Amino acid sequence: MTTQGKRFFLALAALAAVLAALPLVVTNPYYLNVLNVVALNVLVVTGLNLLIGFAGQISLGHAAFFGLGAYISGILTGTHGWEPWTALVLAAAVVALVALVIGMPTLRLEGNYLVMATLGFNLIVSVLMLQLDDITGGPSGYTGIPPLTFFGAPIATDLSFYWLAWGAVLLGLLLARNLVHSRVGRGLKALHEAPLAAAASGVPIESYKVKVFVVSAVYASVAGSLYAHYYGIITPKTFDIFKSVELVTMCIVGGMGSLWGGLFGAALLTPLPQLLAVVEEYKDIFFGGILLLLLIFLPQGLVGWLEGKRVRPGGRAF
Template identity: 60%
Template sequence: MSPLARDRLLLLTMGAMIFSIPLVMRNPYYLNVLNIVALNVLVVAGLTLLIGYAGQISLGHGGFYAMGAYISALLAIHLGWNPWITTGIAMALTGMIALIIGIPTLRLRGHYLVMATLGFNLIVYILLIQLDDITGGPSGLSRIPYYTIGTWGFTTDLRCYWLVWFFALLGLFLAFNLVHSRMGRALMAIRESEVAASCLGIETWRCKTEVFIVSALMASLAGSLYAHYMSFISPKTFDIFYSIEVVAMVIVGGIGSLWGALLGSAFLTPLPYLLHFFEEYKDLIYGAIFMGVLIFLPQGLAGGLVKLYQKRRLMSQLKKVQE
C-alpha cells in the first residue's frame, strides 16, 4: 500500500471513530471541548505543514485565526450576509494579507523569524483591543449569527460537532494530499537544506510563501468556524499565548507528522480543563507536563507511539526467532 493510501485509510477509520463519539456521549460541556479540539486540529495541521514540512516557524498564527473570526463576524453582523459567504471572504482577505506579510517575513530565519511573526500577532492583538469602534474592544463582539442550511441552524454543541469535525478532517485530508505531492517533497527538501533545494531547481521562496498562505487560510477558516459556533468572540482568545499553544501542539504531537497535529491538539487542548481540578496548582502542573513531554518524548506523541509499535513488533519477532 502506498503511503498516501495508508494515510487515507487511517484517516477514514479515525473519522468513523470521531463521528461515532456523539452516539455514546452527548454532554454539551465535553462536546464543546471536543469542538475546540477540532478547530485546533485545523490550525495545527496547517502549522505542521509550515513548521514540520517546510521548516519555517511561526508564532503569529493567532493573528490569522483572529482575522478569520473578526472579518467574518463583522460582515455577518453589520451587513447581514450569510455566514458561509463571509467565511469565504474572510479566507480570501486573510490569504492576501498572508501573502503581503509572508514575502518579506519568510526571508528571515531562526530567532528573527520567531520575533517577526510574534510581532505581527502582537500588532493584530493590540489593534483588536484599541479599535473598539469596530471590534468592540476588550469586551469583543456578541450575537454573531450561526451557520444555517435553509432554516436548519447549527445552534447547539452537538450540531456544530458534525460541522467543525467535518472541516477538521477535510483539512487533514487535503494536507495529506499536499504532503504526498510534488509540493510536499519540495517542502521537505527546503527543510533539510534551502541551498540544496534551490540547486535542484525548487523556487524556495515561492514554496515557502505558498505553504505559509495555506496555513493562514486554515487558521482563518478555523477562526470563522469558532466565531459562528460560539457566537461570541473577544481578543483574549487570539493573543500570543494562543499562537504559542498551537505551535506547542505541533511539537508535542510530533513535529514532522500530520497525525501529530491530531494527537497534539487532542492532548493539549483539554489539559487546562482537566487541570482545573487542581485549582491554584494548575499552572505549575501544566508547565511541568508541558516540559516533561518535550524532554522525554522529543519526537512527540506520534513519534512515541510509532516507536512503541516498532519495539513491540521487534520483540515479537525476537520471540519467534527464539522459539
C-alpha cells in the same frame, strides 16, 4: 495506490467511524463542546504543522490569523449582515493576503525571522482588537454573531456544529495529506533539510515557504470563522500570543511533520485546561513548560516517539 496511501485512508476512515459513533456515547453538551473546541484546534494545528513540521518555519502568530478569521467573519455578518459562508471565504482571502505581506519580506531572509515578525504581528492584532472598540467591541468582545447555516437551517446546536467542525477537520487532513505526498510536499521537506540541494533540484525555496505560510494561515482563518459562528461572541483574549504558544505546543507535542501528531497534540492538550482547574489557572505556564520539556526530552513528539522516529543528534529540532 501506495501502501502509504492506503494506510492513510484506512486511518482516516477509522477516524471518521469513531467520530460518527462518538455522539452516541457523548450526549452531554459540555463534552460535545470540548470536542468541538478540539476540532477547531486540530484544524489550526494541521495547517501549522505544514509550516513547522514540513517546511521548518515557525510562526508565533497563528492565533492572530485565527482571530482575524473570527473577527472578520463576526463583524461582516454581525454588523454588516453578510451571509456567513461568504464572510468565511472573504475572511480567508483577506488573511491569505495578510500572510503574503508578512511572509514575503521575512521568509526571504535566512534564519527564523518569521518568528519575530509573526510574534510582533500577533501583538499588533491583539492591540487592534482591544482598541478599535467601535468596530470590535473592545476588551469585552464582539457579540451577536449569527450561526452558520446548512441549506437554510442554522448550525446552532453543539451536535450540529460537531458534524461541521469534524467534517472540516477530515477535509483539512485530506488536503494536507495530499500536499505532503506531492512534489510540492517533497519540495517543502527538502528545503528544510538541505536548502542548497533543494534549490539545485528545482525547488523554488522562497516562494514555497511563503505559500505554505499562506496555506497554514488560511487553515487558521477558517477555524476562526467557524469559532465565531459557533460561539456567537468573541473576545481578544482568545487570540493573544499565549494562544499562539498553545498552538505551537500542540503541534510539537503530537510530533512535527506528522499530520496525525497534530491531531493527537490538539486532542490531548485542548481538554486539559477545561477539565483540570489547576491547569486552567496556570494555563500559560503549563503550555510553556510542556513546550520546554518536550524540546529537551522528546523533540520528535509523541507520534514520532511511538513510531521510533529519531531526531538527528545535533540536528535541528525544527
